[in-house]
Amino acid sequence: MSEWREAPRLRPVEVFPARVEDREVLCLRDPSGVTESVLTVPRGLAPILALFDGSRSIVDVQAEIMRQCGELVLRSQLESMIEILDQHLFLEGPRVDAERVRQRTVFLAAPTRPAFLAGRSYDAEPAVLATALSRHFDPPDGPGPIRPPDGAAMRGLVAPHIDFSRGGPAYAWAYRALAEAQGADCFIVVGTAHAGLDGQAFAATAKAFETPFGSLEVDHEVLGAVVRRAPADLFAAELAHRNEHSIEFQAVWLQYLRHHAGGGERRIVPILASFAHECLARRENPAHSREVEGMLDAVRDAMATIPRRYCLVAGADLAHVGPRFGDEWPVGRAELARVQAEDRALLEPVVRTDADGFFAEAMSQRDRNRICGLSPIYALLRLITGCRGRLLHYGQWPDPSGAVTFASVSFEQGTARE
Secondary structure, eight states: OOHHHHSOBBOSOEEEEEEETTEEEEEEEOTTOSOOOEEEEEGGGHHHHHHOBSSOOHHHHHHHHHHHHSOOOOHHHHHHHHHHHHHTTOBOSHHHHHHHHHHHHHHHHSSEEOOTTBTTTBOSSHHHHHHHHHHTTOTTTSOOSOOOOOSOEEEEEEEOOSOHHHHHHHHHHHHHHHHHSBOOSEEEEEEEOTTOOTTOSEEEOOSEEOOTTOOBOBOHHHHHHHHHHOSSOTTTTGGGGTTOHHHHHHHHHHHHHHHHSOOOOOEEEEEEEOOHHHHHHHTOOGGGOHHHHHHHHHHHHHHHHSOOOEEEEEEOOOOEESGGGTOSSOOOHHHHHHHHHHHHHHHHHHHTTOHHHHHHHHHHHTTTTOOTTHHHHHHHHHHOOSOOEEEEEEEEEOOTTOEEEEEEEEEEESSOOO
């Protein structure tokens, strides 16, 4: 047997409990998108999967299971598990390495960034999708129809990145505010990199984002200025854009507004971010990170020297709690109330555009709610000056097995509606 199979190493995967045909199982899913397979395994195999860390041989795994459970697991059973995991690209090894190379080659050669989730998370047919999005404006959860612009200049927006079926009204609150403001023509969109960026803090792409409403082009002049000033290679982890939805969902809504609510040509500067949780682990404010500060300075310089009507967008959700995300308990009413109180404490400094206060509150909460929008929101707060935020909407998707929360916040200058 190959050396890597003799000491198997499970890739970083999302593991969450589920019930399938009255059986308690664990579901394995790859957040990086290298494989789209979702494997279900009996919950009793969890101790074995935990031992596939690359440091133990098959013999070591057998011995540890015997020590923990008093059971002998046959080598043939372990080899069968290893083969299935490898076939579905859940193990580190030559097969997944080859697939990574293939995906990178295809993605980098493509002229645009395909709409990865069209036909999966949302409808790929423009008319059908437009109808579905328009319904999210309907009260009582939605904000109502888009009104004529009021003269305010939209400087920034925090919008969700949860799927439209669960967070549609929150998107409608955010993007109605944008549609009613003085039109921006360059959107610097900072999205959450859910699978990380291989040690990088930021990753950009120069590819236009395809959507069912047409491609959303990149502002290459602005992006080029940021890339030249940035302290690190912004394209080193570009592959992360291939299947990351946090910017894709914003692109869909921006194009929807252009085609269904009027407005001129608009372009984006797409940037994925992953630094806040690393700073939390070190108990260090991101302001002390040379890479983070250098990148924020690069964006500021580009905005100051290239004339555009800029709007910063953070594609960010809030809490992720429940068994699906690693908690041992289902999410009930009391837990949702606790999470809402802590979310609102986190949103108070956001409305004040207080980046340090926002990060201090996140540190005080010790990441117990797994806020996945920390990096984009922090970056937005550091880049916006001279205006105060407005909390437009707060929402929860209260699934007992895995609840997600999200909010919409606008940052405007000028005369804005209350």
